[in-house]
Amino acid sequence: MIRILRSRRFYHYIKDISAVGGSLILLIMLLCAIFAPIIAPQNPYDMRTLYLEDSLKPPIWMKGGEAPFLLGTDDQGRDILSTILYGCRTSFTVGFSVIIIAGMIGVTIGLLAGFYGGLLDTVTMRLADAIFSFSTTLIAMLFLAILKTRGIGPVIIAIIITDWVRYARIMRGSVLSVKEEDYISAAQAVGASDFRIMLKHILPNAIPPIMVIAAVDFGAVVMLEATLSFLGVGVPINKPSLGMMISIGKNYIYAGKWWLIVFPGAALVLMVFGINLLADWLREEINPKISKGKLVK
Amino acid sequence: MYKCIIRRLAQGVVIVLVVSFICFTIFQFFGDPVLTLAGRYATQKQQEEVRIKLGLDKPFYIQYSVFLKNALHGDFGLSYVTQTPVLGLILERLPASIELAIMAMIISLTLGITLGVLTSLNPNFLINRVIMAASLFGISLPTFLIGILFILIFAVLLGLLPPFGRGEVIKMVGNWRTGLLTLDGLQHLILPAFTLGVYQLAVLLRLTRGGMLEVLREDYIRTAWAKGLPARVVVFKHALRNALIPIVTIAGLQLGELIAFSIVTESIFQWPGAGNLLLTAVYETDHPVIVAYVMITSIIILCVNLVVDILYRFINPKIRYD
Numbered sequence: 255m256i257r258i259l260r261s262r263r264f265y266h267y268i269k270d271i272s273a274v275g276g277s278l279i280l281l282i283m284l285l286c287a288i289f290a291p292i293i294a295p296q297n298p299y300d301m302r303t304l305y306l307e308d309s310l311k312p313p314i315w316m317k318g319g320e321a322p323f324l325l326g327t328d329d330q331g332r333d334i335l336s337t338i339l340y341g342c343r344t345s346f347t348v349g350f351s352v353i354i355i356a357g358m359i360g361v362t363i364g365l366l367a368g369f370y371g372g373l374l375d376t377v378t379m380r381l382a383d384a385i386f387s388f389s390t391t392l393i394a395m396l397f398l399a400i401l402k403t404r405g406i407g408p409v410i411i412a413i414i415i416t417d418w419v420r421y422a423r424i425m426r427g428s429v430l431s432v433k434e435e436d437y438i439s440a441a442q443a444v445g446a447s448d449f450r451i452m453l454k455h456i457l458p459n460a461i462p463p464i465m466v467i468a469a470v471d472f473g474a475v476v477m478l479e480a481t482l483s484f485l486g487v488g489v490p491i492n493k494p495s496l497g498m499m500i501s502i503g504k505n506y507i508y509a510g511k512w513w514l515i516v517f518p519g520a521a522l523v524l525m526v527f528g529i530n531l532l533a534d535w536l537r538e539e540i541n542p543k544i545s546k547g548k549l550v551k
Numbered sequence: 552m553y554k555c556i557i558r559r560l561a562q563g564v565v566i567v568l569v570v571s572f573i574c575f576t577i578f579q580f581f582g583d584p585v586l587t588l589a590g591r592y593a594t595q596k597q598q599e600e601v602r603i604k605l606g607l608d609k610p611f612y613i614q615y616s617v618f619l620k621n622a623l624h625g626d627f628g629l630s631y632v633t634q635t636p637v638l639g640l641i642l643e644r645l646p647a648s649i650e651l652a653i654m655a656m657i658i659s660l661t662l663g664i665t666l667g668v669l670t671s672l673n674p675n676f677l678i679n680r681v682i683m684a685a686s687l688f689g690i691s692l693p694t695f696l697i698g699i700l701f702i703l704i705f706a707v708l709l710g711l712l713p714p715f716g717r718g719e720v721i722k723m724v725g726n727w728r729t730g731l732l733t734l735d736g737l738q739h740l741i742l743p744a745f746t747l748g749v750y751q752l753a754v755l756l757r758l759t760r761g762g763m764l765e766v767l768r769e770d771y772i773r774t775a776w777a778k779g780l781p782a783r784v785v786v787f788k789h790a791l792r793n794a795l796i797p798i799v800t801i802a803g804l805q806l807g808e809l810i811a812f813s814i815v816t817e818s819i820f821q822w823p824g825a826g827n828l829l830l831t832a833v834y835e836t837d838h839p840v841i842v843a844y845v846m847i848t849s850i851i852i853l854c855v856n857l858v859v860d861i862l863y864r865f866i867n868p869k870i871r872y873d
Binding site for chain 1: 562566569577687688690691692693694695696699700702703707804805806807808810811812814815818819829830833834841845848849852853856
């Protein structure tokens with residue numbers, strides 16, 4: 255622990271306002287999401303606590319606002335703040351599930367493709383090219399459009415189908431860049447197995463770039479889940495999701511009920527912004543070619 | 552060079568075949584077209600007639616070859632809902648989508664690259680730091696939220712711009728109706744085009760800045776400054792040209808994203824384009840429309856990627872065809 259606190263990287267981290275700010279935002283939102291059942295004033299998905307006469311109330315500081323609905327209510331009488339807290343849980347669940355599963359699949363495929371080359375390499379990389387040019391968003395949308403079931407599971411699968419490609423590419427590149435190094439030949443000479451070489455000598459080199467990809471990806475996945483739910487092909491209407499909340503708010507936009515859109519939107523942007531701040535710092539920290547703030551001329 | 556193009560074309564054909572196979576399989580196993588076409592209350596005999604008429608009683612590979620043959624002739628069948636040829640439906644709406652996409656691309660390319668170059672020259676200036684922070688914010692805003700906020704601010708609160716539709720259009724050649732030539736059409740275009748362009752703008756800005764920062768450190772740039780060349784020449788001729796190489800690749804690869812987000816944008820602004828048609832088809836389970844859309848989109852994406860690949864080799868003489 256003390257070693258980490260004393261390391262140069264930690265020093266850079268603590269000195270960087272945006273990195274610390276980003277992680278603080280994320281940490282607070284993560285805690286709110288985890289403890290949502292405890293801190294939320296209302297369980298917005300428990301039908302017994304919803305009353306239609308509470309519907310479409312403005313935030314508490316406006317005329318017509320009422321306690322305990324701090325940020326107002328939606329058309330079903332759900333408290334906006336509580337729904338946001340529950341919606342964040344969905345965002346984090348989808349985000350973490352996708353980066354962990356897609357990351358593991360992608361890293362394994364990239365490692366094998368880069369190390370053994372040959373047909374495996376050609377086929378997976380052609381596949382990756384094709385998937386990449388069609389874009390994760392488009393394929394996930396079309397996949398869910400065809401699939402009739404709605405829910406968190408299908409959304410996670412739809413994103414993973416294409417998302418592993420990012421990890422596979424980075425991993426393969428990093429394998430190729432170290433494969434010819436002397437220490438790999440040395441390991442082979444002393445009789446280390448392929449498995450051991452990949453795990454102990456090649457994988458550790460690729461961890462930093464994969465961390466950056468994972469961080470950027472997390473933000474992208476959170477946005478994608480919201481987009482899919484907004485379009486009505488993601489999370490079903492009786493499950494919490496920030497995208498779904500905004501989609502409901504869209505129906506009341508001309509009625510001037512701005513709080514149905516602005517608050518969930520702000521929560522979504524804050525979450526992604528926090529991740530991106532952190533990812534940005536990580537990228538510059540790892541890539542020595544771009545030095546932050548240094549005058550380059 | 553020709554060898555390379557031919558190889559890429561062959562790869563493209565393989566991909567289209569794979570896509571068509573997936574589409575066809577989906578067509579087969581999700582939802583029963585007989586039930587949809589014959590109606591819920593059709594008798595056994597009526598259902599059988601529809602099945603024979605559609606060729607669904609034949610084995611799988613024959614059905615697939617018939618599907619391919621028809622698709623090659625531009626026949627993707629009839630829409631379940633409107634009972635009109637699907638290809639016509641999509642082609643009728645394609646111009647609106649293309650106009651929107653091209654406007655968004657113009658906005659993101661010009662603004663993105665210009666701002667990227669400007670911020671890379673003096674990374675520490677306050678204004679440039681503000682632009683960078685704004686761009687980080689820009690890539691944190693999902694497209695659908697940008698669209699809705701635009702409507703809320705510019706249409707509902709300020710009442711400056713129309714919130715939906717395409718406005719007045721003028722009939723051009725054949726099916727092509729354009730909204731670019733009327734004031735009303737242009738006003739309708741502003742919000743959707745910016746909605747679609749903002750994310751790409753932020754991405755391009757950050758890419759350009761990153762590329763420029765790396766290139767500006769190179770020795771040949773120092774030489775160029777030392778020779779006393781004017782800043783304009785150093786920045787645009789020596790630096791930007793080299794920084795642009797990765798940007799062209801990425802911009803080409805972003806086409807898939809552009810199409811995906813145009814579906815979102817079109818649905819928010821009720822833009823009468825192909826993306827909106829797709830979403831309607833999804834809600835109504837209109838399989839022929841979905842399949843045709845996927846096939847046409849994949850062909851467009853592959854063609855554009857091929858063109859970008861060729862362009863890339865022209866602007867980057869370091870790559871020679873092997």
